[in-house]
């Protein structure tokens with residue numbers, strides 16, 4: 001695509017920001033514009049995704065953005081993270097806007113917590129087949145998939161735990177991470193309490209307050225800005241057959257994430273690269289089991305083989321497929337995947353705290369279990 | 381009407397009651413009996429008493445009478461008269477200034493510290509009464525205790541145990557496309573949508589058949605048997621209307637569709653189950669699963 005991410009910005013990541021979600025959004029967007037060397041008056045597009053309380057027009061007001069010619073909001077919560085960049089890139093390519101900022105900001109820990117039972121969500125007719133039966137949290141909904149995955153492939157709780165250990169190891173050396181300096185062992189994971197069997201506490205990502213923003217503009221314009229552009233080599237959305245939000249339990253098979261398969265096909269076709277060309281993988285990690293399934297859907301290994309790939313050490317910083325060098329959402333912060341895109345930009349720039357050497361292509365994915373999205377970012 | 385707060389203020393005003401002398405001095409036989417009853421095998425109590433035993437020395441005995449100026453007795457009488465006839469001790473904090481030696485003779489004084497209420501509690505409406513006792517050896521204070529009881533009116537009828545959570549259970553929303561299902565559970569039928577055009581069975585249901593496009597859905601009544609396809613044991617956080625931990629199972633019915641429901645039993649993938657219906661109220665009956673009785 002003829003678009004690049006030219007600026008990234010974030011607030012601090014905390015458990016109690018002490019300020020409104022709108023202030024977090026405005027601070028993150030301003031930081032991203034500063035990073036891009038642009039002014040609010042340069043912005044003519046804003047994109048966010050559902051489950052964000054900050055309207056595009058409210059953010060524009062706070063920043064003094066005079067006019068917007070493009071504004072959009074993508075559905076399905078965390079699954080939309082990468083799709084915001086796709087929306088922005090398409091707007092830039094079509095001429096609908098020149099400078100589009102994608103943002104996400106919330107007090108997800110101190111305010112409205114997604115991990116609690118959302119009684120109001122039961123008003124959705126789809127949820128009437130799950131919430132009243134007691135299946136009312138994201139962790140429990142993922143656990144239903146995880147149990148079947150274990151049954152079919154012989155995966156264990158320890159296989160899930162290894163993902164948490166890797167993320168926390170990477171977060172331990174990232175000063176911006178909530179779990180900076182606090183790595184865990186597999187024994188820590190195994191002794192953490194049950195949340196929704198087979199998921200333990202350390203299989204579940206943290207809850208965070210904070211904001212992240214990304215500035216997208218054309219490749220030409222990005223070339224003249226201060227930072228090395230992270231080019232959008234491919235962007236894709238995906239929804240699979242008989243798709244539900246978190247409860248796609250009625251398909252023939254419960255061990256895959258077909259919607260991520262759709263994203264994978266889109267990314268590989270449009271970028272012209274394949275799994276073996278990926279230098280860093282930033283995979284959405286709200287719950288560990290779905291990281292294994294993503295590795296399979298994206299083509300890094302065969303069905304049921306992800307646990308062997310993980311155990312081989314491939315996902316370490318010096319492995320063949322370094323995973324979440326910033327610590328992921330389990331380690332850095334839960335910003336609905338947007339902090340992962342910022343990390344991908346830093347890896348392309350060569351400025352990450354846990355920088356991987358010689359990065360050409362970074363793969364980023366968005367929320368799993370829901371209609372989702374992905375990006376391939378690259379140099380030049 | 382008795383003004384409880386006024387009576388409490390009057391009793392508190394009287395301050396400490398006269399010292400009441402313990403029946404016996406601190407003695408080894410009582411110490412040994414107490415250690416045995418508590419299960420304390422510490423060998424060190426041969427010349428001093430375990431501090432936690434302090435209350436024992438001044439207990440009234442089997443036929444003991446409260447002294448006329450005892451503030452707890454006076455307050456209990458006031459509350460009894462006001463209809464708060466039941467009592468339960470809620471908590472006590474003790475402070476020990478030193479070990480008590482065998483042969484020392486204790487006395488105790490008590491004052492009324494605080495009376496708060498009326499409060500709604502699980503037991504019924506009541507008042508929390510806090511007293512403060514001091515144990516003395518001569519004029520030396522050796523231990524203190526703050527002691528709180530709840531004096532309450534027993535609730536007329538104990539709350540039905542399952543009713544309260546059910547009242548707050550998450551309810552399904554029901555529309556034209558799903559009404560047949562909930563009408564079925566009310567009648568003790570587990571209904572599966574069946575296309576009026578091509579016969580496709582479908583759950584969860586919808587208004588248009590994805591196979592043939594027909595918009596005349598009908599239903600069949602399931603036999604109510606299936607096997608567990610996957611399951612979750614939910615521990616955290618709390619779920620309205622449920623008591624953790626509980627099991628939610630995704631069941632593959634013999635007719636071929638899958639359906640979620642709570643499972644009352646030890647879960648495993650492949651476990652044969654049957655449907656159970658639980659009436660929540662006139663509007664709502666929930667289907668759930670239990671292990672098949674005949675297997």
Ligand SMILES: [Zn+2]
Nearest residue numbers: 575578589592
């Ligand atoms: Zn049909």
